[in-house]
Amino acid sequence: MKQRHDGMSDPTDIKIFILFLLDSIDYPLDYSTVHDIIVQNGYVSRFDFAECFSQLREQGHILEDEKDGKVYYAISPTGKMVASELQSNLLQSIREKSLKSALRLLSFRKRNATCKSEVRERADHRYTLHCEISDPEGELLRVDLCVSSRLQAERMEKKFEKEPEEIYRRMVAVLSGDAEYALE
Numbered sequence: 001m002k003q004r005h006d007g008m009s010d011p012t013d014i015k016i017f018i019l020f021l022l023d024s025i026d027y028p029l030d031y032s033t034v035h036d037i038i039v040q041n042g043y044v045s046r047f048d049f050a051e052c053f054s055q056l057r058e059q060g061h062i063l064e065d066e067k068d069g070k071v072y073y074a075i076s077p078t079g080k081m082v083a084s085e086l087q088s089n090l091l092q093s094i095r096e097k098s099l100k101s102a103l104r105l106l107s108f109r110k111r112n113a114t115c116k117s118e119v120r121e122r123a124d125h126r127y128t129l130h131c132e133i134s135d136p137e138g139e140l141l142r143v144d145l146c147v148s149s150r151l152q153a154e155r156m157e158k159k160f161e162k163e164p165e166e167i168y169r170r171m172v173a174v175l176s177g178d179a180e181y182a183l184e
Helices: 011-025 031-039 047-059 076-090 093-111 152-163 162-175 180-181
Strands: 062-067 071-077 113-122 127-134 138-147
Touching: 011 031, 011 047, 011 071, 011 076, 011 093, 031 047, 031 071, 031 093, 031 152, 047 062, 071 076, 093 162, 113 152, 127 152, 127 162, 138 152, 138 162, 152 162
Parallel strands: none
Antiparallel strands: 062 071, 113 127, 127 138
16 A cells, blocks of 8 residues: 555545545445544545545445435445455554544534534633533533633634634543544
8 A cells, every 4th residue: 555654645545544434434424424533643645535435436335315405325235345355454453543533523423413512711911711512411521721812812712713623532531531632
């Protein structure tokens, strides 16, 4: 498998990777979710994902289905066969880490978790970034973080709003003693 320091570059490897994850998950997902589970660990760039995903659809390895006005994608029987036969071309560590991350992200989304954040100025002229994640059963995370500037707080807020499941995952990893995983 050809790899750059920052991820996969060979389109064949990327296609096998996409098929492997779709086969392992084995239920239809919307495009945004498929995208997020493929690119979240940095093995595949957004551009490479879009290109390879489109080619897999054209080749019949990924099927498209519309349900309630929303388009979902699932692996085809041919795609399953390809994934089964060629997944060993991918490093086992990449397969394991990516599947673990994908399942965490899907679990977070299935719970209908929502996030909200707010930047507040403090009396001491510093700022508090307040972040919350909750699901229908209650609060999953609440944190207030003191930072020295509004700009820093706003940057952190944007990151939290963009990737709440990633931040939640890393916090859980650090607090549970799996700090090595959180730093990957």
